[in-house]
Amino acid sequence: MPAALRRLWSTGVAGNPVSLRRQIELCNQVGLFGAAATVPYQFFYFFYDFALYRGVFLANLIFIAAYLLVLLINRRGWYNTARNLLLVNASCQLFVVTFFISAGAGVHLFYFTLAAILVFLFQHLHVLLYSAIMTAFGSLYVAAHFLFPQGSVAAPVPSPWIDIMYAGSVAGVLTLSGVFLYLFRKNIDQAESELTINNRYLETLCSTDPLTGLANRRGLDETLEREWARLSRHPAPLSVIMCDVDHFKLFNDRYGHDYGDRCLQQIATTLKDRVSRPSDLVARYGGEEFALVLPGTGEEGARYLGEKLREAVRELAVPNADVGTGAYITISVGVTSIDHFRSDEAACLLKRADKALYRAKESGRNQVVFLPYNSPRSSGNGGS
CATH class of the missing domain: 3.30.70.270 (Reverse transcriptase/Diguanylate cyclase domain)
Incomplete structure (x- = not known):
């Protein structure tokens, strides 16, 4: 299964330079994990009270489809479009879901995950754009937290499920942030290893006579x-x-x-x-x-x-x-x-x-x- 997953999130990677491959893989990973992280919530909405949670359930179906569309767009080679769709889709999902079920579920905590990996989704991120996006994440988090308390939403989650959902959100934020950073660290290690090998090869070429294979x-x-x-x-x-x-x-x-x-x-x-x-x-x-x-x-x-x-x-x-x-x-x-x-x-x-x-x-x-x-x-x- 992990090998199949790696092949899936490597969609669109082939033939691109290392820095762009890193962006594409991370974009695909966030898309896959975003869709996967939504599924447990969907099960709860469907089986607990579908009539009450129909709105958030249907909205999540759209968000899941958009996450999977990110992989298809990357496959077509539209990498910046895929990245932008991912950021907009994730930001909207967290806000909309919190609007339906309240900030008590902790779904808006995933803004921290987006903030943690934001810089890795861009090849060359200007400091002003970075600051603007981070400000937007912070504003959306604060707005979701204070505008949608437990008693003022359309489909509040009752206790003790609200506490379980909050704990799951916290665990999800930490897990996904850790997984993304771990995968990125592996990419860096691989890139450094490739760079070291290439440097050694170039040093060998510079010091080797091409005809005889001896030192020059x-x-x-x-x-x-x-x-x-x-x-x-x-x-x-x-x-x-x-x-x-x-x-x-x-x-x-x-x-x-x-x-x-x-x-x-x-x-x-x-x-x-x-x-x-x-x-x-x-x-x-x-x-x-x-x-x-x-x-x-x-x-x-x-x-x-x-x-x-x-x-x-x-x-x-x-x-x-x-x-x-x-x-x-x-x-x-x-x-x-x-x-x-x-x-x-x-x-x-x-x-x-x-x-x-x-x-x-x-x-x-x-x-x-x-x-x-x-x-x-x-x-x-x-x-x-």
């Missing part, structure tokens, strides 16, 4: 800065590896960019598969260059990993005929490490690894070159 330059820089800051608090080794695909321009020119993209994807997967720790980062630095950030890894471990990466790419056996007969795609690798924090920029460590990579390419490619980190402040242009 932004993700690399953020990770390196974070690890550099951590190094200042907790001394530990930190290594950076730079890799460049040898003769990739020749490969691209011969086999085409599509094949070149597939080659980069294979290399990216191979590099990522050789890194097992969650703290390590593999990134596409740009073009055919890749970079790895290895927290807690010193010179020996970084050298070893650099060799493993070079061998793994060679074992892919991707042919590169323009380099020579039987030649395959290879990578050159530059490695650098630091074992304690220095008051330089994290980018200096990346530049040092890039310099080591340049040495590897200068020395014939398909090899690993290690350069220890030297502070730019003490070695001029980065040392040798």
Whole structure:
């Protein structure tokens, strides 16, 4: 039954933005609960003394029909019309019913429920309009309370039924207000959850290379800065590896960019598969260059990993005929490490690894070159 009820009050919701969906659902909920809350009173009027309560009974049938019409209007997409009909119908019903059976039944207390949810029925409610509607609710409540005492109405409810009806009205006001606010709270939680997921997705997109699925330059820089800051608090080794695909321009020119993209994807997967720790980062630095950030890894471990990466790419056996007969795609690798924090920029460590990579390419490619980190402040242009 709750699932069916949810489907019913979701009428007209599909295809609308979150804020409007919230308005439509709440409008439908108030319409359904308004009709449902009227039914117990109708049973009393019908079975206790239909002749006496015929007027209020028939009036309530019209009000119930109007509540259900709200759902149909929302289904047609006339959302503001549905909302306005709901407010007018509910306000009139409370006043008319109180007119028939007196304020002693407490029906006019439901103005407080309307006041509690009023702001949620509008997407952008101007403060003047809000104040005007709230003033109208307050005026209708005061008028109903003082104009229709027990002894001056056409169809007064006798004791003890009047007390039971008042208690039911109080319980209904509290229950419906609580239910509406609970449902709205759930909608807010769901919207916040969706927003969090979307924000994380956008952050991932901003930090991810679309071709390889690795971190991009932004993700690399953020990770390196974070690890550099951590190094200042907790001394530990930190290594950076730079890799460049040898003769990739020749490969691209011969086999085409599509094949070149597939080659980069294979290399990216191979590099990522050789890194097992969650703290390590593999990134596409740009073009055919890749970079790895290895927290807690010193010179020996970084050298070893650099060799493993070079061998793994060679074992892919991707042919590169323009380099020579039987030649395959290879990578050159530059490695650098630091074992304690220095008051330089994290980018200096990346530049040092890039310099080591340049040495590897200068020395014939398909090899690993290690350069220890030297502070730019003490070695001029980065040392040798």
